[in-house]
Amino acid sequence: xxxxxxxxxxxxxxxxxxxxxxxxxxxxxxxxxxxxxxxxxxxxxxxxxxxxxxxxxxxxxxxxxxxxxxxxxxxxxxxxxxxxxxxxxxxxxxxxxxxxxxxxxxxxxxxxxxxxxxxxxxxxxxxxxxxxxxxxxxxxxxxxxxxxxxxxxxxxxxxxxxxxxxxxxxxxxxxxxxxxxxxxxxxxxxxxxxxxxxxxxxxxxxxxxxxxxxxxxxxxxxxxxxxxxxxxxxxxxxxxxxxxxxxxxxxxxxxxxxxxxxxxxxxxxxxxxxxxxxxxxxxxxxxxxxxxxxxxxxxxxxxxxxxxxxxxxxxxxxxxxxxxxxxxxxxxxxxxxxxxxxxxxxxxxxxxxxxxxxxxxxxxxxxxxxxxxxxxxxxxxxxxxx
Amino acid sequence: xxxxxxxxxxxxxxxxxxxxxxxxxxxxxxxxxxxxxxxxxxxxxxxxxxxxxxxxxxxxxxxxxxxxxxxxxxxxxxxxxxxxxxxxxxxxxxxxxxxxxxxxxxxxxxxxxxxxxxxxxxxxxxxxxxxxxxxxxxxxxxxxxxxxxxxxxxxxxxxxxxxxxxxxxxxxxxxxxxxxxxxxxxxxxxxxxxxxxxxxxxxxxxxxxxxxxxxxxxxxxxxxxxxxxxxxxxxxxxxxxxxxxxxxxxxxxxxxxxxxxxxxxxxxxxxxxxxxxxxxxxxxxxxxxxxxxxxxxxxxxxxxxxxxxxxxxxxxxxxxxxxxxxxxxxxxxxxxxxxxxxxxxxxxxxxxxxxxxxxxxxxxxxxxxxxxxxxxxxxxxxxxxx
Numbered sequence: 001x002x003x004x005x006x007x008x009x010x011x012x013x014x015x016x017x018x019x020x021x022x023x024x025x026x027x028x029x030x031x032x033x034x035x036x037x038x039x040x041x042x043x044x045x046x047x048x049x050x051x052x053x054x055x056x057x058x059x060x061x062x063x064x065x066x067x068x069x070x071x072x073x074x075x076x077x078x079x080x081x082x083x084x085x086x087x088x089x090x091x092x093x094x095x096x097x098x099x100x101x102x103x104x105x106x107x108x109x110x111x112x113x114x115x116x117x118x119x120x121x122x123x124x125x126x127x128x129x130x131x132x133x134x135x136x137x138x139x140x141x142x143x144x145x146x147x148x149x150x151x152x153x154x155x156x157x158x159x160x161x162x163x164x165x166x167x168x169x170x171x172x173x174x175x176x177x178x179x180x181x182x183x184x185x186x187x188x189x190x191x192x193x194x195x196x197x198x199x200x201x202x203x204x205x206x207x208x209x210x211x212x213x214x215x216x217x218x219x220x221x222x223x224x225x226x227x228x229x230x231x232x233x234x235x236x237x238x239x240x241x242x243x244x245x246x247x248x249x250x251x252x253x254x255x256x257x258x259x260x261x262x263x264x265x266x267x268x269x270x271x272x273x274x275x276x277x278x279x280x281x282x283x284x285x286x287x288x289x290x291x292x293x294x295x296x297x298x299x300x301x302x303x304x305x306x307x308x309x310x311x312x313x314x315x316x317x318x319x320x321x322x323x324x325x326x327x328x329x330x331x332x333x334x335x336x337x338x339x340x341x342x343x344x345x346x347x348x349x350x351x352x353x354x355x356x357x358x359x360x361x362x363x364x365x366x367x368x369x370x371x372x373x374x375x376x377x378x379x380x381x382x383x384x385x386x
Numbered sequence: 387x388x389x390x391x392x393x394x395x396x397x398x399x400x401x402x403x404x405x406x407x408x409x410x411x412x413x414x415x416x417x418x419x420x421x422x423x424x425x426x427x428x429x430x431x432x433x434x435x436x437x438x439x440x441x442x443x444x445x446x447x448x449x450x451x452x453x454x455x456x457x458x459x460x461x462x463x464x465x466x467x468x469x470x471x472x473x474x475x476x477x478x479x480x481x482x483x484x485x486x487x488x489x490x491x492x493x494x495x496x497x498x499x500x501x502x503x504x505x506x507x508x509x510x511x512x513x514x515x516x517x518x519x520x521x522x523x524x525x526x527x528x529x530x531x532x533x534x535x536x537x538x539x540x541x542x543x544x545x546x547x548x549x550x551x552x553x554x555x556x557x558x559x560x561x562x563x564x565x566x567x568x569x570x571x572x573x574x575x576x577x578x579x580x581x582x583x584x585x586x587x588x589x590x591x592x593x594x595x596x597x598x599x600x601x602x603x604x605x606x607x608x609x610x611x612x613x614x615x616x617x618x619x620x621x622x623x624x625x626x627x628x629x630x631x632x633x634x635x636x637x638x639x640x641x642x643x644x645x646x647x648x649x650x651x652x653x654x655x656x657x658x659x660x661x662x663x664x665x666x667x668x669x670x671x672x673x674x675x676x677x678x679x680x681x682x683x684x685x686x687x688x689x690x691x692x693x694x695x696x697x698x699x700x701x702x703x704x705x706x707x708x709x710x711x712x713x714x715x716x717x718x719x720x721x722x723x724x725x726x727x728x729x730x731x732x733x734x735x736x737x738x739x740x741x742x743x744x745x746x747x748x749x750x751x752x753x754x755x756x757x758x759x760x761x762x763x764x765x766x767x768x769x770x771x772x
Contacts, residue, residue, distance in 0.1 A: 164735055173735055221631040233704070237623060244706020245607040246736040252703045314700035317638045318619070320630020349550055349559055350632040 013052075016044055018381055020052045024062055024087040025381075028112050032065035032084035053085055060091045061380070089114065092155035094376055095143075096369025097136060098202065099161040099185075101125050101176050101230075104132075104139045105365040108147050111155070111380075113373050117147035118365075129179035137192055156375040157197045158368035159189060160205030162232065164248045169199035172247065176230045198371050202226060203234035203250055204241055205367030206327055206357070211236060212370045214358035215325045223250075223321045224357070225312055227328035227336070228283075233315055242319075252311050267303040270296045291335060305336055309343040316348050327357030399438075402430055404767055406438045410448055410473040411767075414498050418451035418470035439471055446477045447766070475500065478541035480762055481529075482755025483522060484588065485547040485571075487511050487562050487616075490518075490525045491751040494533050497541075497766075499759050503533035504751075515565035523578055542761040543583045544754035545575060546591030548618065550634045555585035558633065562616045584757050588612060589620035589636055590627055591753030592713055592743070597622060598756045600744035601711045609636075609707045610743070611698055613714035613722070614669075619701055628705075638697050653689040656682045677721060691722055695729040702734050713743030 019042045027033055035053065039046045056062035065084040089110040098105040105120040119139045123132055144151055163174025169186015186199045200208075207224035210216040216224070220239040226232050233250035235242040242249050266274045270289070275282045289297035312324060326333055326340070337356055344351045359366055405428045413419055421439065425432045442448035451470040475496040484491040491506040505525045509518055530537055549560025555572015572585045586594075593610035596602040602610070606625040612618050619636035621628040628635050652660045656675070661668045675683035698710060712719055712726070719742055730737045745752055 235704075237628060242623065242705075244736075245708040245738070246706055248703075248734075248736040249706035250704065251706070251735050315704045317634075318621075318636060318701045318704035319628075320632055320635035320637075322631040348634075349637050350630075350634040352631070 016042070016048055017052045017055060019044065020049060021056060021061060021087070022381055024056070024085060025112065028087045028089055032086040034082040034084055036082065038085070057085070061088055062086065063088050087112070092376065093149050093153050094369055094372040095140065095154055095157045096205075096365045096367070096372055097140060097157065097159045098205070098364035098368060099132060099136050099159060099177075100202065100364065101162060103361070104136050105362065106136075106139045106143045107362070107365045107369050108143055108149060109369055109373065111373075111376065113370075116149070117143050118362075119143035119146070126178060129177070129183055132177065133188060136189075140192075152194060154193060154195045155379070156195050156372035157189070157193050158205070158370070158372035158375075159185070159197065159199045160202040160364040160368040161185065161199065162202050162230065164246070164251060165199050165201050166247060169197065171199075196372075196375055198368075198375060200241075200368060200371055201232065201234065201243075201247070201250075202364045203232040204243065205234070205365075205371065206359075206363040207234035207236055207325065207367070208241060208370050209359050209363045209367030210325045210327070210357060211239075212366065214363065214366075215355040216323055219323045221319070221322045222325060223312075223315050223319060223323075223352075224325040224327060224363075225252075225308075225315070227308065227326060227333065231308075231311060231328070235315075235319055235321065237319070250315070252315060267300065267307050270294075270300050287335065301335065302339075305339045306343075308336065309340055309347075312340060313344060313347050316344060316352055320350060321352050323353045323355065325355055325357055327360070327363050333357075402428070402434055403438045403441060405430065406435060407442060407447060407473070408767055410442070410471060411498065414473045414475055418472040420468040420470055422468065424471070443471070447474055448472065449474050473498075478762065479535050479539050480755055480758040481526065481540055481543045482591075482751045482753070482758055483526065483543065483545045484591070484750035484754060485518060485522050485545060485563075486588065486750065487548060489747070490522050491748065492522075492525045492529045493748070493751045493755050494529055494535060495755055495759065497759075497762065499756075502535070503529050504748075505529035505532070512564060515563070515569055518563065519574060522575075526578075538580060540579060540581045541765070542581050542758035543575070543579050544591070544756070544758035544761075545571070545583065545585045546588040546750040546754040547571065547585065548588050548616065550632070550637060551585050551587050552633060555583065557585075582758075582761055584754075584761060586627075586754060586757055587618065587620065587629075587633070587636075588750045589618040590629065591620070591751075591757065592745075592749040593620035593622055593711065593753070594627060594756050595745050595749045595753030596711045596713070596743060597625075598752065600749065600752075601741040602709055605709045607705070607708045608711060609698075609701050609705060609709075609738075610711040610713060610749075611638075611694075611701070613694065613712060613719065617694075617697060617714070621701075621705055621707065623705070636701070638701060653686065653693050656680075656686050673721065687721065688725075691725045692729075694722065695726055695733075698726060699730060699733050702730060702738055706736060707738050709739045709741060711741055711743055713746065713749050719743075 020038055023038055023041045035046055035049050039049045053062060062085050065086050089112045092111050094109050096107045102125055103120060104123055107115055108117045109115050119142050121135055121139050123135045162176040163180055164172040166172050171180050171183045171185050174180030186197055189197045203224055203226045206226055207222055210224055211222060216222045222236045224234045231252060233252055235250055269275055270286060286297050286300055290301040326336060333356055337354060341354045357363055406424055409424060409427045421432055421435050425435045439448060448471050451472050475498045478497050480495050482493045488511055489506060490509055493501060494503045495501050505528045507521055507525050509521045548562040549566055550558040552558050557566050557569045557571050560566030572583055575583045589610055589612045592612055593608055596610055597605060597608060602608045608622045610620045617638060619638055621636055655661055656672060672683050672686055676687040712722060723740060723742055727740045743749055
């Protein structure tokens with residue numbers, strides 16, 4: 001029953017504190033705010049704001065700004081100047097990590113989402129899970145050290161990785177990486193962090209990143225396809241990540257099985273023998289040959305694009321997104337864009353825009369960071385989370 | 387900024403009125419309620435409840451219950467008995483209509499959603515749009531008359547029809563019915579009704595119906611596939627209809643084009659010549675022959691099921707629903723269910739449950755009715771709509 005009476009005083013305190021913190025953060029980088037400014041912006045009384053700000057300073061989330069040069073003279077002339085406050089972006093950090101088949105990437109940010117450092121290292125596609133995890137931890141250690149950030153300052157960690165990932169971070173199915181299926185990845189990672197660790201499918205992280213600061217800024221209904229020998233897709237519906245009932249949404253790799261022989265490693269072969277299913281370097285090689293005019297490679301790429309069109313069309317017809325973002329391979333994707341647009345125009349009742357990923361190989365780690373920041377913001381700025 | 391002070395008195399009146407009306411409706415069919423009962427259930431004061439109930443009686447939404455037999459004696463013994471009130475389910479009606487390629491169906495309900503009458507009539511697949519609309523109006527007139535309901539008592543009308551439907555009820559693309567593409571269907575229908583008219587894609591209406599009172603009760607993530615020569619799908623994501631960015635979500639018919647020759651009318655042919663693209667009776671004929679053991683028909687049906695598996699797999703891989711409901715043709719679908727389940731088990735990383743439609747040919751009109759009822763409930767029971 002909706003009743004507006006009977007307010008909970010601790011809820012009210014939290015609403016007020018959240019309101020003040022939001023204003024402080026929104027003004028981050030601009031001149032610090034007086035209590036009068038904050039009272040005006042939040043429509044709260046000045047005494048209420050004063051109490052709230054004290055609490056935020058005690059919690060390390062706000063700081064009193066130092067006096068500006070020349071203020072001493074003002075002081076002498078007009079009496080004690082108004083105290084001014086700012087958001088402490090350095091009160092905590094968020095971390096995004098990609099654990100991929102060929103690469104570990106990590107990106108660190110402060111509480112405003114500003115990047116404060118990155119690290120990356122190669123890892124063999126056949127590396128067993130323990131080695132891959134050790135490389136991931138190594139990249140994170142290196143990043144924290146080079147950024148001068150203590151591990152305890154991390155407020156949330158996001159991780160993007162191939163496969164179907166359960167809510168607790170266990171990989172239910174992950175055929176692209178050795179030892180990945182069944183791996184309690186979240187649990188293993190949490191051993192080394194004292195903050196929440198969120199594990200997400202890599203394509204899901206990618207689409208979140210492209211909407212944050214890539215090709216999908218401002219779009220609400222987006223599909224991102226990570227092209228590869230084991231392709232995957234992530235979708236936003238109404239701006240929210242669509243994971244599906246069992247976290248398997250967008251796992252379009254199996255559509256290839258319906259075409260039997262039409263796997264990417266067969267379609268892209270120029271020798272009659274299929275490529276190794278994880279050898280993305282060989283794929284880049286075929287793409288380069290095709291661009292150089294090699295006829296056999298050109299035909300192989302054409303077969304591959306037809307297959308890709310089919311996969312993307314299936315997603316587009318099912319979901320009807322506003323925008324499709326193509327990402328995955330670092331190079332050669334630009335050759336895919338035009339034929340893909342043309343074919344989607346032919347087959348889709350309402351063809352979506354098709355764009356290349358802006359973030360490229362940074363997409364998955366960046367999306368993982370955004371998910372970690374969302375977690376931190378829920379904690380700091382949401383009234384419900386109290 | 388969240389502030390709980392400064393209540394709007396008319397908003398508060400509406401919140402209170404909605405609260406009382408919800409309680410009255412939830413108790414519909416049980417003994418009527420006293421003002422004390424209502425005050426207790428809503429946690430409102432008795433004078434507030436009394437004022438609100440008077441308003442609801444004036445608006446025709448609530449009525450004072452007649453005294454029960456024997457109450458006269460009580461009256462004499464204990465003084466005037468407490469007045470009791472009930473929801474007036476007959477204060478308005480909602481109507482759901484299917485305008486299909488072969489059939490018009492209409493279903494009428496009172497404000498509790500209880501069906502009070504149905505009507506249906508056949509219509510030729512080649513009938514021009516004016517004739518189809520005339521048949522639809524004819525079916526509605528017949529239903530209103532046989533139910534003794536005046537047209538002015540309708541509070542909302544829902545309509546389900548094939549094609550991509552814009553928010554205003556214009557059919558952007560509808561290849562299954564002659565003259566349908568570009569038809570301002572909502573506008574044409576509104577000429578005859580003095581209440582809101584909502585037009586929805588037929589498969590979207592179908593999935594709403596199956597969740598309301600069919601195969602998908604209790605499920606939140608559901609895909610309904612209307613099998614036919616021009617197949618379509620409707621999806622619920624988190625219990626909400628997923629229409630897509632341009633209303634084209636689930637329009638999987640075009641996937642057939644990617645298979646070039648693999649259209650249902652070719653796959654189902656037993657003569658080498660494709661069936662007529664709208665001749666669903668011929669399809670039922672092939673299914674019946676296959677069941678009777680005809681080898682050529684059996685092979686044709688097998689080809690068709692393979693095609694269907696592919697379409698459904700594309701939807702399942704994109705969306706990862708909990709449940710797939712198969713509907714569309716009145717007969718012969720049961721033969722499709724087992725092979726579909728088996729193939730989805732093979733191809734999908736997390737195979738969904740697959741069930742036949744429970745509502746059958748009533749699904750689209752029933753879903754259209756549910757959408758109309760949602761509109762009425764928004765108007766009566768939602769605070770925002772005030």
